[in-house]
Amino acid sequence: MKKDVIIVGGGCIGLMSAYCLQKSGRSVTVIEKNDITNGTSFGNAGLLSAFKKAPLSAPGAITDTIKLMLKGESPASVHPTFNLHLYKWLLKFAASSTEARLRRTLALFERYGQISLDMYEAMVEDEGMDFHFRKDGLLMIYTEQQTFDAKAAHCTDPDAYEILSKEKTKEYMPILNDKVIGSILLKENGHIDPGEMMLELKKYLEAKGVEFLLNEEVDRLEFEGSKVSKIRTSKGVYEAETFILSTGADDKLARQAKNKFMMTPAKGYSLTFKMNEELMPKTTSLFADLFIAMTPRKETLRMTSKLELGTTDPSIVKKQIDSMNKNLAQYTNEFERRDVVEWSGFRPLTPNDIPILGFDENYKNLVHATGLGWLGITFAPSIGKIINDVITIDKKNETNADILLFSSFFQG
Numbered sequence: 001m002k003k004d005v006i007i008v009g010g011g012c013i014g015l016m017s018a019y020c021l022q023k024s025g026r027s028v029t030v031i032e033k034n035d036i037t038n039g040t041s042f043g044n045a046g047l048l049s050a051f052k053k054a055p056l057s058a059p060g061a062i063t064d065t066i067k068l069m070l071k072g073e074s075p076a077s078v079h080p081t082f083n084l085h086l087y088k089w090l091l092k093f094a095a096s097s098t099e100a101r102l103r104r105t106l107a108l109f110e111r112y113g114q115i116s117l118d119m120y121e122a123m124v125e126d127e128g129m130d131f132h133f134r135k136d137g138l139l140m141i142y143t144e145q146q147t148f149d150a151k152a153a154h155c156t157d158p159d160a161y162e163i164l165s166k167e168k169t170k171e172y173m174p175i176l177n178d179k180v181i182g183s184i185l186l187k188e189n190g191h192i193d194p195g196e197m198m199l200e201l202k203k204y205l206e207a208k209g210v211e212f213l214l215n216e217e218v219d220r221l222e223f224e225g226s227k228v229s230k231i232r233t234s235k236g237v238y239e240a241e242t243f244i245l246s247t248g249a250d251d252k253l254a255r256q257a258k259n260k261f262m263m264t265p266a267k268g269y270s271l272t273f274k275m276n277e278e279l280m281p282k283t284t285s286l287f288a289d290l291f292i293a294m295t296p297r298k299e300t301l302r303m304t305s306k307l308e309l310g311t312t313d314p315s316i317v318k319k320q321i322d323s324m325n326k327n328l329a330q331y332t333n334e335f336e337r338r339d340v341v342e343w344s345g346f347r348p349l350t351p352n353d354i355p356i357l358g359f360d361e362n363y364k365n366l367v368h369a370t371g372l373g374w375l376g377i378t379f380a381p382s383i384g385k386i387i388n389d390v391i392t393i394d395k396k397n398e399t400n401a402d403i404l405l406f407s408s409f410f411q412g
Contacts, residue, residue, distance in 0.1 A: 042195045045295050047138060050189070121135075155184055227365045244367045308320070
């Protein structure tokens with residue numbers, strides 16, 4: 001029997017799209033090649049960081065990275081490759097790292113970040129979900145005086161910022177040593193436990209009748225005229241009125257539909273462990289000069305870092321884990337970590353931090369929802385709403401204001 005909406009990909013974007021579509025009365029099937037518990041969304045730091053935090057493609061990003069490389073502290077690495085697409089991506093990234101682009105991106109981030117915060121809050125209060133949702137700010141910790149002074153000079157709004165001394169910063173994160181300069185609390189941000197959110201959302205969706213086909217990989221799209229006629233998976237063949245590709249960094253199916261998006265897989269790492277409760281950070285924290293995030297959860301802490309480009313190797317590389325620990329150890333006292341779980345995965349990264357959203361240019365029943373990089377959890381609810389609206393209300397990209405504003409189809 002022909003299905004209504006099939007979502008390929010069970011990450012946070014796919015599940016939030018299913019959440020919004022089922023609320024609009026659509027019948028939804030989610031097909032995921034794994035069991036949803038080992039994908040990129042589960043390895044996310046859980047930051048809800050849309051407010052006052054610069055995106056990856058910000059002015060000075062390249063020079064700051066080079067400086068960290070010279071100090072041996074850089075979180076970024078580019079593997080030698082013959083892939084010309086990556087070099088085109090890097091050139092586009094450099095061209096996007098301007099003040100004008102930054103102002104536009106920050107405005108868009110705040111718009112869609114607020115929508116997401118409100119939706120997460122409603123999921124907790126109205127739907128009874130529990131995923132450690134907190135709106136207690138993002139602590140930006142600085143290890144370089146110059147970058148701390150430059151940021152602090154712009155933090156004039158007391159409702160949005162609080163500038164903290166070294167001593168006050170240590171109250172927020174007791175493991176810090178005296179090498180830390182200070183910190184700035186970005187008050188409007190928050191965090192969640194992304195794994196708990198995914199499990200809670202899946203449970204909710206199943207109760208609402210959303211169908212899940214797990215451990216089933218989609219191998220091929222088939223076309224008939226200007227539509228996708230069916231998809232073939234490792235277990236069967238399915239037809240639907242609308243297909244949504246929410247496959248993260250894997251663009252295999254998008255390429256079958258004649259797309260070559262300006263997107264690259266960016267490999268990142270996380271460590272999740274238990275530590276003494278009195279040493280836990282009081283809120284989610286980001287070492288601004290090191291690209292290391294630390295997020296307190298119900299019983300564990302998650303530490304994320306690294307940006308590897310030019311590799312498709314999914315394995316955990318020990319030297320990257322060692323580098324994370326070494327960089328952190330320079331600015332913290334020794335502390336015990338228990339039951340450490342290591343993870344690595346690929347994020348779908350566009351060169352200007354603008355996602356790929358909306359109907360395909362060639363096939364009118366195919367919708368794309370990817371390209372969020374590290375910001376999938378931050379924007380997942382608002383992306384789900386946009387995907388629902390363009391499918392159920394607008395029917396095409398050009399009449400959906402959010403697609404015009406926040407999709408690389410129009411903001412590339």
